[in-house]
Amino acid sequence: MSNDSQTQSLAFGLLWPELNDGLHYTDVVPPSGSELTLIEFYSSMYKNSAPLQGWLQRIQNGQISVDGRVVQDPNAILSVGSELVYHRLPWKEPDAPHVLEVLYEDDDMIALNKPSGLQVLPGGLFQQRTVLRQLYWRVRKQNSSLASQESHPVPVHRLGRGTSGILLCAKTKVAKTCLAAYFSDGTSLVGANRKAKRSGTRKISKIYRALVTGILGEDKVVINQPIGIVRYPGVAKGLYVASPSGKPALSKVEVLERDGQQNRTLVQVEIESGRPHQIRIHLSFMGHPLLGDPLYIAGGQPRRFDSEFVDESYAQDGGYQRPTNPVPGDCGYYLHAHQLVLSHPTKNEMIKITAPLPSILKTRDELNSSRESISISSAN
Template identity: 80%
Template sequence: MSDFAENCKTIGLPWPHLNDGLTYRDVVSPSDTDVTLIKFYSSKHENSAPLQGWLQRIQNGQISVDGGVVTDPNAIIRAGSELVYHRLPWKEPDAPYLLEVLYEDDDLITINKPSGLQVLPGGLFQQRTVLTQLQWRTSKQGSSIARQEPHPVPVHRLGRGTSGILLCAKTKSAKIRLASYFADGTSVVGDNRKAELGTMRKISKIYRALVIGILDEDEVFIRQPIGMMRYPGVAKGLYVASPSGKPALSKVNVLQRDVQKNHTLVQVEIQSGRPHQIRIHLSFVGHPLLGDPLYVTGGQPKCIDSEILDGSFAQDGGYQRPTNPVPGDCGYHLHAHQLVLNHPTKNEVIKITAPLPSVLRTQEEAK
């Protein structure tokens, strides 16, 4: 096994003040023919903006029909027409941009993602993401960096507030192979004959986390399924502990207990890779991550009754940010510490380690 740790190489370019905006395309279906432009957008994309917000966008000249700008909200649209909504550039919230490279070859690159940086575009973060930095770097290097056409992309996700190892492919073939490793691990969780952590897997991930309360047992297996619920401000729904959800398995080992502060430092190995799995599982067993603004005991959100603000809308016509916590909020302590995988093209197993934040080190490691 080849072992790789921090090598002090960093990549990343500063973010521009404004991003490039976004373009959304729709083709009118026969069932939507002869409806007005405002009815189409306010009904088809009501999660993006309220009615008044879509009126603002149309009157601003941000909507085109078959290549021509239309500012009349009552204009009739026809089947087959292409509608384009141009979202104006905006200043995204602050986010880190420098990335430590932990390991790199022609097929893959692993980085030490800082807390506060989103992996893929979503919500307010469309440019300030890991994906953007990888694409910028590849465009500067040219296509000679790999045997194939470059295709830089993360093959799994870490929450915006989670730090540590993020595995990224550099070619399409590497992405397919690496993505299959994650899919294989998740697929066996529901099979008790196969769902033994550390057994016959091509990839394993170990995390560090700091949780509220004192875990009595030194080792805990959590098999709580994870599903979705409707939640204000999260258009696709929020992942939570749910009996009807998909199988998920986490193995938790206690590293250090701090009775005085009522905290426990734990190591978590996950077989499956459900979104927010560690945050949900630890909160489900009564030990939410210290500083987690969203999940509380039971694996449920802290706030479930909040509504989007009063129908008012933001400068771009979209909804105001909800007052309740959302998954991308930071503050919790979770770090992807170690990754072991079968290399997608080389006949070897590699182990990658990301240095620990001070708050997640044991007393011995801190010396």
């Protein structure tokens, strides 16, 4: 097994600009949109983006064009086949870290140590301040050729914005296909025949560290609670929660250290499936939410569930105000993707990648070893 032959001890990241570049959303009027007015089209098609008054503001502000011409009349009648473009104005995204540490890199893939607070892919308020954008800027800086810019690395799995640790990215199409298959195969095997899962077909293993509230009684726990989606304000595609009718998910939890004085437990979690927010949901489902998790509480459900309430006031850009209830991207919890073992996508070898642990997720012995190491280095 190899874990350091191509590892580079370096970090990269450019400072975020004050404002992002804004966004352009394009639509073509379908037959069902014939004779609709401009305001009717947007307020019905994209009611999750902004309330009626917000869309009126955007139209009157000159942010929408029809067939290349800015139209500020909300009552303009649309024709089938017309191209509509909504320009979302540049905005200042919330603060986010910008430095990424390279844990491993070769011609096929790159593994990064993602800091908590940095989103992986564009979404919501974060359209530029993402891992994906930093990867693009890195390639552009290394090589200005068009071909290089078009083939910048892409993440092949998810890590929540508040989760730190190993993020695996593919640098080639072959690697992307192979690595994505590793992750999807692990998830599908959980819902398939258990004998097939034990046949040695797994090509990837993911181990996390987490700090949970309360004291776990058992040293080892297997959680196979299904995860599904429910409607939730502020999350357009719905919120993932523990649900009997959801999709299969499997997590193996092992206690590393109990802290009775502070009523918390340090655990190691190996996930054999990759459902969104799986560890947060599973640990909260068993009555031990992640310490500091603003969203999930015991039972694997959200802290607040005012699903029928919608704030019709709108922000400066016309969109809805940020939800007052917690949403999945909120940070504050302690979860770290610590180790990843995988079969290399093109080489006949197993790769082990480790992301250094934050101090709060180390055992007492690990903390003491770190201090001893520092003391020895200082003495030398």
